[in-house]
């Protein structure tokens with residue numbers, strides 16, 4: 001048999017999804033793959049039941065149902081203050097995952113350089129491989145996860161055509177300040193580069209941090225490709241609904257890529273999700289308060305266990321230092337597999353997020369009920385004994 005594609009040869013499977021599989025095999029508490037264990041808003045699931053009876057059940061317009069795009073535009077205008085034309089500036093995708101891929105495919109030629117901050121969400125590596133981009137990694141240096149403006153400028157000097165910005169950031173929990181975003185914007189404008197933003201955690205922010213939409217900075221609207229999703233905001237990671245917002249010229253290209261990648265997002269789910277997009281401000285305030293509560297429960301517990309970890313400004317992950325608990329010569333991956341087997345709690349080895357040689361961290365997420373978080377913390381106590 002002839003070899004399969006060179007392009008995909010270097011792919012490993014997703015470490016996050018692999019840890020989930022091992023976790024499921026062992027019946028562990030899965031704090032590796034980030035998804036909530038609580039239900040979406042009832043109004044959305046009630047609407048889904050109605051839609052199951054009434055439809056639509058056939059293809060929607062390939063770039064997204066009209067009422068869904070209008071609801072996205074209204075909601076994002078409300079939070080960002082940007083004007084968004086639902087007919088020309090939005091493509092609805094199968095999650096932010098497809099949004100990012102479609103954005104990369106639309107912007108990048110094989111061999112083009114793309115700046116990626118490290119640590120990074122693992123899909124960006126695959127997006128780069130599939131689109132043929134050559135990533136230039138710029139470190140976000142722990143514990144504050146700040147970047148060195150000089151190092152960033154060096155990456156642009158190498159001719160980067162785009163930068164990927166995950167804000168709020170997975171796995172570091174960093175929320176970029178307006179000043180940092182201004183630095184990025186200045187460089188993007190100076191070196192004529194695009195910025196592809198991944199803003200899926202825009203509403204999961206811990207006070208006093210605030211989410212700033214990069215596209216609202218002067219000169220950035222036309223060069224920013226916003227990728228976003230309903231997965232996290234409405235606790236519907238399985239509905240696979242996301243979107244791209246960009247200028248009409250860029251959207252025209254993204255529409256075509258999207259059309260050939262997936263044709264479209266699921267019509268009945270778009271219809272039901274409009275209810276979510278129309279929620280009042282109180283919904284987002286309650287969501288943020290709920291996450292602040294889960295974060296407090298989990299991080300207080302980690303502190304009681306004597307663990308040292310990053311305190312996130314946004315998103316729902318912590319990076320925990322495994323140095324005191326791991327055996328001699330044990331890699332972070334081996335440690336995480338052993339932790340699943342010995343304690344029944346699953347995490348993601350930190351090295352899967354870093355370009356640099358970092359292997360003393362694991363990522364845990366806390367989008368879980370109090371009961372599950374307390375049980376996970378109890379189980380992790382065993383690490384101290386092993």
Ligand SMILES: Cc1ncc(COP(=O)(O)O)c(C=O)c1O
Pocket residue numbers: 034094095096097098121166169170198200228229230231237240241242
């Ligand atoms: C930063 C980031 N972007 C994108 C996604 C995937 O989003 P979606 O479910 O919309 O594809 C995740 C999921 O964990 C994520 O953490």
